Amino acid sequence: MEISATMHPDIKEVLLTQEQIQDIVRQVGARITEDYRDKNPLLVCILRGASVFMADLIRAIDCPLTVDFMAASSYGNSTKSSGILRIDKDLQTPIDGRHVIIVEDILDSGLTLSYLKKNLESRNPASVEIAAFSVKDVAGRTPRLEPKYVGTHVPDAFVVGYGLDYAERYRNLPYLGILKEEVYE
Ligand code: IMP
Numbered sequence: 001m002e003i004s005a006t007m008h009p010d011i012k013e014v015l016l017t018q019e020q021i022q023d024i025v026r027q028v029g030a031r032i033t034e035d036y037r038d039k040n041p042l043l044v045c046i047l048r049g050a051s052v053f054m055a056d057l058i059r060a061i062d063c064p065l066t067v068d069f070m071a072a073s074s075y076g077n078s079t080k081s082s083g084i085l086r087i088d089k090d091l092q093t094p095i096d097g098r099h100v101i102i103v104e105d106i107l108d109s110g111l112t113l114s115y116l117k118k119n120l121e122s123r124n125p126a127s128v129e130i131a132a133f134s135v136k137d138v139a140g141r142t143p144r145l146e147p148k149y150v151g152t153h154v155p156d157a158f159v160v161g162y163g164l165d166y167a168e169r170y171r172n173l174p175y176l177g178i179l180k181e182e183v184y185e
């Protein structure tokens with residue numbers, strides 16, 4: 001892919017091309033296939049950011065599975081976490097006895113995922129693991145939790161594309177990129 005020809009003007013740097021993303025998703029899918037072959041896992045997509053990863057990931061998993069969706073909000077239109085989490089849409093499936101995999105776009109402080117994981121664990125599932133497309137590496141910070149499946153690590157910057165937004169924009173970019181600071185400053 002010719003990045004410079006298709007790169008959005010608000011993007012400072014492309015971190016992963018569409019092709020690199022597909023390689024990553026295939027690898028995560030293969031690992032989940034190995035680990036869950038006879039477990040009929042329930043993949044829980046955290047809306048809206050993880051929807052793009054979810055759509056690719058389930059097609060990279062070669063065993064029976066079911067899907068459900070949840071929405072939680074903590075960020076509003078800011079680029080920093082507010083620390084407040086609210087469940088905006090809950091699951092439609094009971095999860096007691098199920099092997100649950102939470103599918104998330106990015107782990108930053110880990111606040112969102114640690115809250116969601118605790119919430120789902122309280123419903124008596126057989127297991128709860130996390131598949132995060134990306135984990136943000138911040139110097140001097142230990143994340144609150146370590147997802148079992150991590151697609152990639154990203155630098156301490158605001159990234160968009162492949163489902164990730166800033167103020168609901170850029171989710172449709174097929175690559176993962178760093179947003180120019182002047183867009184949100
Ligand atoms: P955490 O609770 O700090 O781990 O934040 C996780 C949530 O914040 C993710 O589900 C995203 O919705 C959002 N988020 C964190 N960092 C970024 C980013 O760089 N770009 C877009 N969204 C982000």
Ligand code: MG
Nearest residue numbers: 047048049105
């Ligand atoms: Mg999100």
